[in-house]
Amino acid sequence: MVDLRSRVAFADGHVAGSFNFESTGNPATYVAWLIPWGKPVTLLGDTPAQSADAQRELTRVGIDRPAAAATGDPATWVREGEQLASFPRAGFADLAEAHERDGDVVVLDVRRDSERANGFIEGSVHMPLHQLHARVGEVPDGTVWVHCAGGMRAAIAASLLDATGRKVIAIDDGFEAAAEAGLSVIRP
Template identity: 85%
Template sequence: MDEYLVLRAIATPGHTPHHTSYVLEEEGSPVAAFTGGSLLIGSVGRPDLVDPRLTEQLARAQHASVHRLAATLDDEVPVLPTHGFGSFCSSSQAEGDASTIGQERAGNDAFTLDVDDFVKRVLAGLENVPAYYTHMGPANAAGPGPVDLTPPEPADAAQIAERLAAGEWVVDLRSRVAFADGHVAGSFNFEGTGKLATYLAWLIPWGKPVTLLGDTPAQIAEAQRELTRVGIDRPAAAATGDPAAWVRQGERLAFFPRAGFSDLAAAHMRGEDVVVLDVRRDSERANGFIEGSVHIPLHELHGRVGDVPDGTVWVHCAGGMRAAIAASLLDAAGRQVVAVDDSFEAAADAGLSLTRS
C-alpha cells in the first residue's frame, strides 16, 4: 500500500474567533502540529487583537482550544507555530525555537493552570499592541498585492540631505556600534540584524517615506523583504558603502558614545548630572529599575522626546538594541546622549541602586 499524508484541520479559536490549526498525519499517525497563532512555544496567541470586548471570551476559548488540540496528540509531536520568540502576537514572552506537545503540557500555562487562573494571567500580561497592527487587518483582508523587491533608487549625499530636510525618515541598518561611531546626523538606527520590521513599523508615522542606508546591497535587500511583511512596501531610496559618502562635502558624520552600566555607576560616583532613561516595556520595568530613572517605553519615545529632562541622557534597555534605537532618536533631536550597550543584569553588579514598582 502506498504511503499517504493527511492534513487535518482542528478549530482552535482564541487568537481570533475563527482560528484553525492543522495536524499532519502520516499513515494515520500525527507527525507535526501546525498550531498557527494558537499554541505557541511556552505561550499562546494573545486574545485581544480582534476586539477588546471579546478578549476574555477569546482567552477562555484559547485555553479550551489548546487542550482540544493536544488531546489526540502524543507527547513527541513537534509544535510548529507561526510566531516565534519575541512576537507581539504572543500573550507572553517565552524563549525557545523548538518544542513538542509534551514539553508544552509540562510547562505552558495553558496546560498547567485551570481556566480561571490562566485567563487572569493572560489578561494581566497583555501589553501594548504595535501601532502598525491597525493597518495589518485591512491589508490582510484586501489580499496580497504585487511585491516589488527590485533595488531602490540610489541616493547620494545631496539626496539624503534633501530627504531629511523634507521630514522623511533615513534609516541606518548598520550595527549599533558602527552607527554610534559615525552616522548621518538626523538618521535613525534600526539594526538590520535586530527586530527591524517590528520596531521600525511601530515607530514610523504610517506612510512616511523611508530611505535605507546599509553596508551592502544584500543588507538593503534583506531589509526590503522584512519590511514588506509589515506593510512598508517600497523604500524611497537607498545608499550603501562608506558612510563618509553619505554626507555632503564639508560636513562630518555625527557620533555619540556607548557605555556599560559600570560607566554609568562611575558617572554617578563623580557626581555628574545625568538623566537615566529606561526604554523597556512596563512589564520589564516592574521587575526592577534604576532608582531615579525616567521611564518612556521605546514605542512612545518618538512622540515624547520633549518629556526627557534636560542633561546628558544615558539610555538603556535590557540588552542594548532598543537603547541604540532610542539613542538615535534623541541624537537626531539634538540631545546629548550615551547609549548603554549592556545587559540590564549588569546594573546591580555595577553598584547601581535598583528598586521595584
C-alpha cells in the first residue's frame, strides 16, 4: 500500500504495513526503488485527484494501473476493531537529548553517498534509501532514529521500517540542524 498523504499525516496515523511516498515528492522514483517489480500497488490518498496524479506518474516507471485505491479518512481504510499505526517525528535537538539520556541510540542516515561525504553524525549507520529495502536486516536492533537531508526520505525509510515492525522515529529536520543541536558531526 502506497500512502500519498503528507509525512506528518502519515506519521500521525496510517494503515499498518503501508509505505509513505508523499505525492508532492516525486513518489514514482521512490516506489520504483522500494517496491518489488510486479507487486500490486494500492494507492491511499487524501483526494481522488491526488491518487489520479500519482497513477499518471507511476505509469512512467511501469506501474500502469494500481490494484486498488482509497481516499478520504484513513480510519475508514482499516477493518472494524483495527487501529491505525503511527510513529513519532522529531528534530535533531530531540535526537541530541536522547543521546544524552540514553547514550546508545541507533541513528540511520538514508542520504546518498555524496551527501554523507560532506558530513555525518558520529556513530550513525549509513544506508542510502534506495538500498534500504534489500538491507533492512542490517539495521541494528533498538529504536531507530532515521534522518536524511530534510525529512522526506527519512519519512519514507521510517514507513518502510515501521512496516517491518521496527520501532522508529522520523527526524523531520534539515541536516544543518544536527550540529546546531550539539550532535557530533564528522566532516571528512
